Amino acid sequence: MIDIDRIRADTPAAQRLAYLHNAGAALMPASVVSAMKRHIDLESEIGGYAAADRESDRLEAVYGSVARLLNAATDEIALLENATVAWQMAFYALAFREGDRILTAEAEYAANYVAFLQVAKRTGATIVVVPSDASGELDVGALERMVDERVKLIAITWVPTNGGLVNPAAAIGKIARARSIPYLLDACQAVGQMAVDVEAIGCDMLSATGRKFLRGPRGTGFLYVRREILQQLEPPMIDHFAAPWVSRDEYLLRDDARRFETWENNYAARLGLGVAVDYALGIGLGAIEQRCRMLADRLRSGLASVRGVTIRDLGRTPGAIVSFTVKGYEAGAIVSSAAAEGITIGASHPSSTRIDAELRSLPPVVRASPHYYNTEAEVDRLISHLAGLAPR
CATH class of the missing domain: 3.90.1150.10 (Aspartate Aminotransferase, domain 1)
Incomplete structure (x- = not known):
């Protein structure tokens, strides 16, 4: 209750x-706002580096909170500055070539679709829109018939931005997992308004934001990447946090999802995100x-x-x-x-x-x-x- x-x-x-x-x-709970203000005040008193060091345990705990929210492991979580960056880091880590096919839904979000178009223009891959069924949901039967050896990605928006539609994410996951096709799920409008279990869904990658139904601050997002697919993905951009510079001519990618992050972050916003996640989990x-x-x-x-x-x-x-x-x-x-x-x-x-x-x-x-x-x-x-x- x-x-x-x-x-x-x-x-x-x-x-x-x-x-x-x-x-x-969404409107943030007072505890989210307080957490952010406290950290800003701390930065003003002792400096940004020292403040991050002092709050390192709380900052680290945010990964665990997001992992619990998604029923994932902590090493499968990356914290990003927004959901678009989270989605892009996953999508652009995949390699496409001429003839490859990307399957998506009719109600796909614009930010994702223009990325499909860019990759198609660069590589010769093709975008295939799976039709909807009579209810307006992605037609799972049609998806299954459209899958072949050329399909290199299934990418859909779970809850589209323009209405109440909830696409059958778990049914799509069963098809993707059975055919070993990477599955990228945009969960921006789902996280915070419904239970999200990446194991039950069967997605390989999931992106979401803090600012919507999760009631976190703007400028926060996160990415889940399933451990089994992680080692196949090299982020499109890296720095020395994502990939330490181990010798003059060599870098070594991190072995966890933080390979998709960069060193510099808005730590006040990140702490606010953690409080928002814990608040939702508490309810x-x-x-x-x-x-x-x-x-x-x-x-x-x-x-x-x-x-x-x-x-x-x-x-x-x-x-x-x-x-x-x-x-x-x-x-x-x-x-x-x-x-x-x-x-x-x-x-x-x-x-x-x-x-x-x-x-x-x-x-x-x-x-x-x-x-x-x-x-x-x-x-x-x-x-x-x-x-x-x-x-x-």
Whole structure:
């Protein structure tokens, strides 16, 4: 049972905002902010190097916290400055050549897809988009039929940025593992709103951010790399932390996932990330997922009865991102009108998930993303606000 009153007391902005923009950047718990401020103060008092030395145990513990979050080993975790860098370090460590195939999903995120395009342009590899099934999820049967000896990577976004779709990550993992194909999972919108078990999923690499449903600070992310594949990957960029300079003409890559890191880091943000992970683990990801889905389902149910609102979510069991359009209103206008009433929501542009948007002829959509610290009353406020808009 989640103690909502305690958690909202830990979230000062929740007292004045109905904050439903957690798919963008969630509100940090007070303990996360305090951890970061304490470290900044310490750096100002004794210097950055000495502060990192003094806090070395806490900094090291962040790896263990992230590993517990993912059901991974500590040596399989790298801490990066954001999820994009984490994803890129994994993707660009793979070698492609002409004729190789990259399989991905219709709702793949723009940052990932442009990387596919760049590698295809450089190497002659091809990008193959796996079709969706009738529910909108990646069609697992189609994926299995498309796999052949030319496929060198399966890379999907688990929970796309533009709606509540939850792709069948574990079913994809079974296919990838059976055919020994590397599997890269973008879990940015999944981590923090649902349980994530890399062993159950069967992914080889997973990237995520701290700032979204995990409620950590901006400028934090992490990468999981399965130990069995790690030694096959050389990062696209290295420094002397990732690969110590062992002799005049030789470097030696680290034997853990920290080969994907660099020496310099934002240690205050890293400590904040660790506190955020521990905070989520303390509540329990199962309980968090259950409450997130309850609130999102309540929002969808309420929106379904509002005249002029069209819900744009896909999937059999959509998660805590609710996307919709309002007849006669642009998405930005809806976001602004809600903000004027103390309700924070966001929008998603078609360019962020271009293939899916073009296939469904989607305009910019409004995106509301409740989290466990939200209340039913806040969800109902948004529904009432939309119901009260003048028809156009």
